[in-house]
Amino acid sequence: MTSIDVHELTKEFGTTRAVDNLTFSVRPGRVTGFLGPNGAGKSTTMRLVLGLDRPTGGTATIGGQLYATLGDPLRRVGALLDAQAAHGARTARNHLLALAVSNGLGARRVEEVLEEAGLGAVGGARIKTFSLGMRQRLGIAAALLGDPEVVMLDEPSNGLDPEGIIWIRELMKRLAREGRTVLVSSHLMNETSSFADHLVILGRGRLLADLPMQEFLDSRSRPRARVRTAESTRLRDVLIRKGYEPAQGDDGCWTIEGAKAGEIGAIAATEGIPVLELTDEQVTLEQAYLELTADSAEFASVSAPSANRQEA
Amino acid sequence: MSTTAVLRSEWIKMRSVRSVAGSLTAVLVVTLAITLLAFSTVGQSEADNVDAEPVFDAFYALNFGQIAAISFGATALSSEFLNGALRISLAAVPRRNLFYAAKIALVGAPALVVGLVTSFSAFLVGQLFMGKYAIGLGEPGALRAAFGGGIYLALMALFAAGLTVLLRSAVAVLSLLIPFVLIVSFVVGDVAGGAAQYLPDRAGQLVLHQNPGGSLGPWGGLAVTAAWAAAALLAGWWAIRRRDA
Numbered sequence: 001m002t003s004i005d006v007h008e009l010t011k012e013f014g015t016t017r018a019v020d021n022l023t024f025s026v027r028p029g030r031v032t033g034f035l036g037p038n039g040a041g042k043s044t045t046m047r048l049v050l051g052l053d054r055p056t057g058g059t060a061t062i063g064g065q066l067y068a069t070l071g072d073p074l075r076r077v078g079a080l081l082d083a084q085a086a087h088g089a090r091t092a093r094n095h096l097l098a099l100a101v102s103n104g105l106g107a108r109r110v111e112e113v114l115e116e117a118g119l120g121a122v123g124g125a126r127i128k129t130f131s132l133g134m135r136q137r138l139g140i141a142a143a144l145l146g147d148p149e150v151v152m153l154d155e156p157s158n159g160l161d162p163e164g165i166i167w168i169r170e171l172m173k174r175l176a177r178e179g180r181t182v183l184v185s186s187h188l189m190n191e192t193s194s195f196a197d198h199l200v201i202l203g204r205g206r207l208l209a210d211l212p213m214q215e216f217l218d219s220r221s222r223p224r225a226r227v228r229t230a231e232s233t234r235l236r237d238v239l240i241r242k243g244y245e246p247a248q249g250d251d252g253c254w255t256i257e258g259a260k261a262g263e264i265g266a267i268a269a270t271e272g273i274p275v276l277e278l279t280d281e282q283v284t285l286e287q288a289y290l291e292l293t294a295d296s297a298e299f300a301s302v303s304a305p306s307a308n309r310q311e312a
Numbered sequence: 313m314s315t316t317a318v319l320r321s322e323w324i325k326m327r328s329v330r331s332v333a334g335s336l337t338a339v340l341v342v343t344l345a346i347t348l349l350a351f352s353t354v355g356q357s358e359a360d361n362v363d364a365e366p367v368f369d370a371f372y373a374l375n376f377g378q379i380a381a382i383s384f385g386a387t388a389l390s391s392e393f394l395n396g397a398l399r400i401s402l403a404a405v406p407r408r409n410l411f412y413a414a415k416i417a418l419v420g421a422p423a424l425v426v427g428l429v430t431s432f433s434a435f436l437v438g439q440l441f442m443g444k445y446a447i448g449l450g451e452p453g454a455l456r457a458a459f460g461g462g463i464y465l466a467l468m469a470l471f472a473a474g475l476t477v478l479l480r481s482a483v484a485v486l487s488l489l490i491p492f493v494l495i496v497s498f499v500v501g502d503v504a505g506g507a508a509q510y511l512p513d514r515a516g517q518l519v520l521h522q523n524p525g526g527s528l529g530p531w532g533g534l535a536v537t538a539a540w541a542a543a544a545l546l547a548g549w550w551a552i553r554r555r556d557a
Contacts, residue, residue, distance in 0.1 A: 050403050052557040068406040072313055079403055085396040087329060094328035099404045102321035103313065142400070 002076070002149045003027050003181055004049055008058035011044055011205075018044040020205035021058070026183045028149070031176045033196030033213070034185035035289060041205040042185040043081070043154055050079055050152075062150055072103040078143030079152040083135040083159070088128030092119055092138050095127060100145055109145060117141035118167070132159030140168065150181040157191055169195045189286035203293055213285070220288035225259045228252065228277035229268070238271050239264075255281065318405055318414045325401075326418055329391055335383040336422055339465060340430045343377030347434045351441040359445040366447050367454050367522040370435045371461050374520070375493075377430055378513070381423060381465040382489050383482075385472030388419050389548075390482030398557045412552045416473060416545060423469035428462030435461075453522040453530075460519030460534055467534070467541045471512060474544030478551050509533065512540035 004026040011019040019041040026032045034042050047053040049060040051067035062070065062077055070076050086095050096110045114123045117137040127135065136159050143151055153172070157165045172195050176182045183200075186192045192199075199216055201209040209216060229235045232252065239246045239256065244264075246254045256264060261280045268275045326332050350372060358364060392398040392415075405411045435458050439446045449455050475485045493513050500508055508514055509526045518524040518533030528536060 047399070047557070050399075051406050052399050052402055054556060070406070073406055074404055077403075081399055081403075082396050085394075085400050087325075087391050087394060087397055089329045089331065089391075090325075091328065094324060098321045098324040098328070099400070101324060102318050102404045104317055 002063035004060070004062055004150060004152075004183060005064070006045065006049070006058070006060045009045065009048060009055055009060055010057040011041075011048055011053060012056045018205050019048065019055075022202070022205070022207055023058075024200050024207055024210045026181055026200070027198070028181040029176060029179050030197035031172050031182045031184060031195050032198045032200055033192040034183055034200050034202070035187070035189070035192060036185075036202035036208075037293070038187060039204075040202040042202060044205075045202070046079065046081060046152055046154055046183075046185065050077070050081075072146065074099065074103040074105070074146035074148065076146070076148055077150040077152065078146060078148035079154075080136075080139040080143045080156055081154050083132065083139040086127050086135065086138060086142075089126060091124050091126055092130070092141075093123040095138065096142055096145060099142055103146055105145060113141040113144045116144060118164075133161055133164050136160055137164065140171070148180070150183075151175055152183045154185045155187075156184060157186070157188070165191070189284070189289050193285035201289065201292065208292055217283055217285065217288055220291055221283040223258055223260050224281045225256045225261045225264045226277075226279050226281050227254050227256070227261075227264050227268070227275060229254070229273055229275050231273050234271070235268065235273050238267060238273070242267060253277070313405065313407065313410070315410065315414070318410055319417065321405070322414045322418050325391070326388055329387075332384065332387045332391065335380050335387055336426055338380035339377050339384060339423075339426050340433070342380050343373045343430045343434050344437060346373035346376045347438045351438040355438065355441045356443055356445055359442060365522060366445065367451060367457050368520050370438050370447070370454070371431065371457060371520045373434050373438075374431065374461055374465065374517075377434070378465060378468050378493060379490055381427065381469040382472040382493070383486060384423060385419050385469035386476045386482040386485045386489075388469075389415060389473045389476040390480075390485075393476075393480040396557075402557050408552050409549075412477075412549055416470065416548075419473045420466055420470050424462065424466035427465030427469075428459070430465060431461030432458050451522075456530060457520045457522070460516075460530060463534060464516040464519060464537060467516060467537045468513070471537070471541040471544045474541065474546070474548035477548030478544070480551075510536055512537050515540075 006022050006024050009019055009022040022045065036042050044053065048055050049062065049067060067073060067077065092114065093110060096113065097107060100106065100110050114120050117140055119134065119137055119141060127138065130138065136156065140156060143153065156168050160168060172182055172184060193213065196213050199209060199211060199213050235254065236246050244256050244259055246256050248254055261278050265275065265278055358369065359366065392401055402408065402411065435454065447454060449458065472485055472489060476482055479485055497511050497513050509518065509528055515528060515533040516537030518528055519530040521530065524530050524533065
């Protein structure tokens, strides 16, 4: 299968280093979330993979080949870079047809992807009449044209309505299930956590993390239990007696740092305190990400992660 | 990836943007409209002037048609430089030489066909109004001028196309070339004497004269314009090969 391999990749624009000695691989069969703040080098990396920008150093290859040497590249790699790039004067159908024809694909495939992207009814409309969400769907349709084994999407859910966001999420998961290589950049953490299996995180052009999402969350999580009860005072007293430090939130729930739900449940059971709700809280991707970027010293000035971890 | 496939793709792109197809049509429409307007009103009275040049004057309206030709060359390429459209194009056709060659071929070929039709019909339509002053294609130099005029229009379109890739903007190219063709070339042309015949528009228009003065000659002048166009196209080629998209 085909993976994207980035090796010691560096790109300088004048004196700015947008991508700094980056090495990572994107493997097939899973959705890889490509994270980092604006300006971290995500889009530049994608352009370098597509051979649009010339690297200052290092290589980016697809299945071991430079993009520019692929025969009919749309049949191997589908990419959405910027939904605004399609020329407004063209119809959606002509936009896709011009792309398809250059790679030996036919008009029938154009109709198929228009349908798949939910643009079947507006294929004959000029792109300038499209909303941002529709342009995004058109960009995704273009990425799917050649039924590619590698799919790269830069901020695909920009401007999509809730229905569209669910569609793109399910689409990405399906593409990965089919064994394709899927790289999706985003700066929205909650959204990324809903589809990514693996994460590649950049900061200032450098690699901060490259690991499975669950592993990343586990590595950033400390045990914390959350409990709701009708007998708040009794529970609090018992827990304090046992050496825990319960804290009550605005919603009346208690959170206990350093405790697992199992321990709290056992205590409540022996004391006969009825428990209405009891869970282990896991750190969210957003919290874990902010902690990671705060750890990397140079980020301290640009992002100020809140010290209190918010509720999952 | 075949050359035919890329040519077909670029053809779809070109004909599906109205301003591009429109400016190509305008080469013929504007030239004919100005020809009709000028020749039906002042055609015969101008022919009485001492400095009247029947062959050159027959192509008067090409002055306006060439602006449409410049616009065609510029807009055909500039659509790639809006909002990063070039990235989509080069992701589909990463072989930049092939991509650029296909684009230029699809500016040059249609511009040549439309240019020749325009040049011949301007000549023939204009003469319908000339009464006893009318000349035919048999007039010495007339046939050469009609062919040359068509080639000249195509070369101006290619000149603009190359510059557009270099400057990445039709607005920049049009605001450079149109004042140049309309004003600078006229003013400088009268002042600068011998050197002015090497300006891209002045040189090429020598082919429209029955007896072009100066040292270049009709085809020599056209060759100078071709050299300008070739230089612009080479600069564009360099830009498309070297630059980040």
